[in-house]
Amino acid sequence: MRHSGTTLTDVARAAGVSLSTASLAFSGAGPISDATRDKVLAAAAELGYHGPNPVAASLRRGRSGVVGIVMGAAVRRAFRDPVSIQFLDGIVATLAAQGYGTLLLSTPEAQELPDALLTHGAMDAAVLTAGALTSRRTLAALRARGVPMVQLGGTGRHGPAVRARDKQGMKLLGEHLRERGHERVAVATLPWHVEPRSGPVDLASARRATSPITARRLDGLREAGIEPVAAWECSASLVEEGIAAGKELLAARPTALVGFTDLIAAGLLLAARDAGLAVPADVAVAGFDGVDLPWLGEVRLTTAVQPTADIGRLAAEAAVTLAEGGTARSVTVDVELRLGTTT
Numbered sequence: 001m002r003h004s005g006t007t008l009t010d011v012a013r014a015a016g017v018s019l020s021t022a023s024l025a026f027s028g029a030g031p032i033s034d035a036t037r038d039k040v041l042a043a044a045a046e047l048g049y050h051g052p053n054p055v056a057a058s059l060r061r062g063r064s065g066v067v068g069i070v071m072g073a074a075v076r077r078a079f080r081d082p083v084s085i086q087f088l089d090g091i092v093a094t095l096a097a098q099g100y101g102t103l104l105l106s107t108p109e110a111q112e113l114p115d116a117l118l119t120h121g122a123m124d125a126a127v128l129t130a131g132a133l134t135s136r137r138t139l140a141a142l143r144a145r146g147v148p149m150v151q152l153g154g155t156g157r158h159g160p161a162v163r164a165r166d167k168q169g170m171k172l173l174g175e176h177l178r179e180r181g182h183e184r185v186a187v188a189t190l191p192w193h194v195e196p197r198s199g200p201v202d203l204a205s206a207r208r209a210t211s212p213i214t215a216r217r218l219d220g221l222r223e224a225g226i227e228p229v230a231a232w233e234c235s236a237s238l239v240e241e242g243i244a245a246g247k248e249l250l251a252a253r254p255t256a257l258v259g260f261t262d263l264i265a266a267g268l269l270l271a272a273r274d275a276g277l278a279v280p281a282d283v284a285v286a287g288f289d290g291v292d293l294p295w296l297g298e299v300r301l302t303t304a305v306q307p308t309a310d311i312g313r314l315a316a317e318a319a320v321t322l323a324e325g326g327t328a329r330s331v332t333v334d335v336e337l338r339l340g341t342t343t
Contacts, residue, residue: 006049015043064122067095067319068103068147070132081237081263082291083308084129087152090312091127091319098320100124107135123147124323127315128154130190130213148322150315153213160328162315166213166288167220169304169335173286174224176302177256180343182284186230186254187221188245188264190214190237198241200248201231217260217288229254234264242267243274250275255283256343262287262303266296269342284343290336300340307333 012022017040024032025040044050069091071084079085092102103123118141130153132138139158142149149159153166177185192201192209209215221228230252234241242264249257250271257272259265265287269279277283279299290305311333318328 006047008049011040011044011047011049014047015040063124063323065099066101066103066123067091067316067323068105068121068123068126070105070107070118070126070128070138070142081261082293083237083261083263083289086291086308087129087312087315090309091316094313094316095320098316100320100323107132107138118142119145125150125319127152127319128158130154130211148319150318150322150328152311152315155212156330159322160318161330162311162318162333163212163330164306164311164333165335166216166306167223169288169306169337170217170220171224172220172335172337173258173288173302173304174221174226176337176339176343177258177284177286178225180256180284182226182256184229184252184254185221185226185256185258186232186249186252187218187228187258188232188234188242188249188260188268189218190233190260190264191235192233196235197233198235198244199233201233203228203231214260221258228258234260237261237263239263239267239270242269243271246271247275250277250283257283257285259285259287262289262291262293262301265301265303265342266293269296269299269301280341280343286343290338299342302340302343303338305336305338 008022009019012019015022017036021032021036022040025037069088095102103121105117105121118138125148126142127150128138151159151161153163154161189201189209190213191197191211192206192214193211209218230249232245232249234245242259245264246257246268249268257268259268265285269285272279272283272285279285285301287301287303289308290303293301314331314333321328
């Protein structure tokens with residue numbers, strides 16, 4: 001029979017054991033026999049008791065058992081981006097295996113998010129995506145609370161960073177394009193500064209991008225000996241941003257277009273098709289990430305592949321280490337070139 005007010009004390013009494021023994025039976029650890037554990041669990045099942053309150057247990061430990069995942073200002077965009085989804089899969093699966101819950105947050109610039117979630121939401125550590133790293137309010141709020149932070153793709157300035165070798169990957173891509181004889185290369189980048197925008201970038205006069213990922217990927221192309229003939233900043237990793245960029249960049253008559261993500265590159269490809277250009281005969285197209293885009297049909301982007309799920313896993317492991325009072329170091333993972341049909 002189920003009793004809504006049943007406590008662990010009731011279970012211990014019914015099983016004929018001490019309260020501490022009953023607690024050990026639920027913890028799965030401790031010097032008790034299998035027979036005693038089975039007796040306690042059987043009594044709990046009979047009384048309709050499902051175990052100690054996890055919130056109360058976490059409070060006794062001084063931890064919430066929750067890791068915050070702080071996205072950019074528009075969380076809904078993340079669920080249109082396969083890269084973000086793979087990051088989240090790696091993070092959430094790893095946290096769940098460690099017994100941690102997740103709290104998905106947006107940066108405070110988003111109107112739908114109360115600031116209270118960042119300033120008072122229960123979390124033992126936070127994983128910040130690239131979009132969140134540009135929010136000074138987010139960083140300040142978490143620092144003020146003493147919440148340890150792990151950065152996806154950051155510099156490591158605000159805590160350990162887990163990132164891909166963006167520069168290495170883009171250098172490999174640039175070397176491939178040069179081997180194919182491409183000297184007029186135009187690029188569609190990720191956001192350049194804190195405030196994302198869509199528009200042309202004058203590389204001759206522009207300051208170095210404050211977005212670490214954008215800066216590293218542009219550096220990689222330059223190390224490969226490619227100085228872009230034109231550049232367009234995209235406000236986000238979206239196909240429509242790539243289409244808009246492609247329409248403008250084609251005016252520079254490039255022989256190759258490079259998107260700083262695969263979604264942007266897919267938009268460049270569609271813009272080239274709309275302009276009546278054959279890919280790769282008239283213009284080559286390449287991207288970065290290595291995601292599957294089945295809606296492109298038989299076309300497969302040439303791209304630099306980063307292990308997104310592994311990056312998410314490593315970030316989650318670092319967050320758990322920090323949450324439990326340990327120390328974590330920054331980690332950088334390799335990127336590989338994958339040749340497709342677009343170059």
